Every structure is written in C-alpha cells, then in structure tokens.
Amino acid sequence: MKPLRIAISGKSGCGNTTVSRLLAETLQVELVNYTFHTMAEEEGVSFEEMCRRAESDESWDRLLDQRQVERAQAQSCVLASRLAIWLLQEADLKVYLWASPEVRSARIHQREGGDLEAVQAATRERDRRDHARYVRLYNIDIDSWDFADLVVDTEQYKPEEILPLIMEALEHKRSCE
C-alpha cells in the first residue's frame, strides 16, 4: 500500500502536538515528533548540553530537521514540526495550524504555568527568533504558509474538531488526483 504522509506545522502553542497525536492515533500511523530531546538521547548528552551545542553551531539544527524528514520518508506518518510543510515535499497533505500570539501564549501559560506576562513576552521573542532562524538556515519564511493544502484557525475549534477538517481535506485532495 502507498505510504500516507501528513505534514503539520504552526508556531509554538498552535496545538501541533495535540492535533498530530490525535490524527496519528486515528489514522494508525507513526507520529514523527523528533526533537532536541530525542537528539540529546541519541547523542548521549543532556538536553541542556544539546541546546548549548545547538546555540553555538547551527549544523545541529540542520541535522535535527534532516532526521525528522528521514524518519517521515521511511514510513506512513504524521510529521509534526515547525518546518514540516516546508521540508517534507512529498507530504500527501500539508496543514498549517494558526492561532494569534495572544491565544498561543494563553495556551502555553495553561500548559506550563508561570507569570502570564512573562509567557507572552517569551512567546513574542520566540516567534521573532524562530523567524530569523529559519530565514538564516534555509531562507524559509515561516509566516508564508499560504501554499498549505489546509489552514486551520485553531481559535475556532477544539483539537478533536480539527481532525474531521483534516480528514475532509485529505479526501478532497485524493479525489482531485
């Protein structure tokens, strides 16, 4: 059977992990969520050491993204990552999950706790750094996602309500092929 690959991207707090996990369970395919935590384990170093290395040497970023794509190419899967829709060219469906910085900050705050204003400032700063990081690394503008097959305003839906939207888009795309 032909492998099925769905790429899902969005900024921090958009709900990527939640939606991708639900989708992978529903489709009974692998969830590829290869992060610096995974890489630290593979390299036999602590997560903090991994982050330190990545800060001073951008080849770790490239290796991380390369390994995500390699894992996605090897099987049917949902690839959940910041750059999935840009890097997994062969994805059968590319989905972008959108939410405003305010809502994403509120979700991250709910997930992690702490001071809300500090989380809002950190989210803005992370958006800014991520934008610069991917332009520098790959000349990818993470604010240009209009080529995606499906863009979901996640402020309008609960995670479980996003699944049927994705399934519908997949059916529609397949019927057009």
Ligand SMILES: Nc1ncnc2c1ncn2[C@@H]1O[C@H](COP(=O)(O)OP(=O)(O)OP(=O)(O)O)[C@@H](O)[C@H]1O
């Ligand atoms: N559509 C939604 N509506 C309301 N809450 C949501 C929605 N999607 C996810 N959440 C909640 O928001 C929080 C962040 O979601 P999640 O961890 O999936 O985000 P993420 O995009 O993977 O973030 P990060 O990139 O920072 O890991 C979680 O607590 C999750 O339960």
Ligand SMILES: Nc1ccn([C@@H]2O[C@H](COP(=O)(O)O)[C@@H](O)[C@H]2O)c(=O)n1
């Ligand atoms: N080149 C990269 C770098 C990071 N990611 C993923 O983004 C998340 C946040 O990473 P930070 O370094 O900003 O904490 C995390 O899930 C990384 O795995 C990526 O996909 N590609």
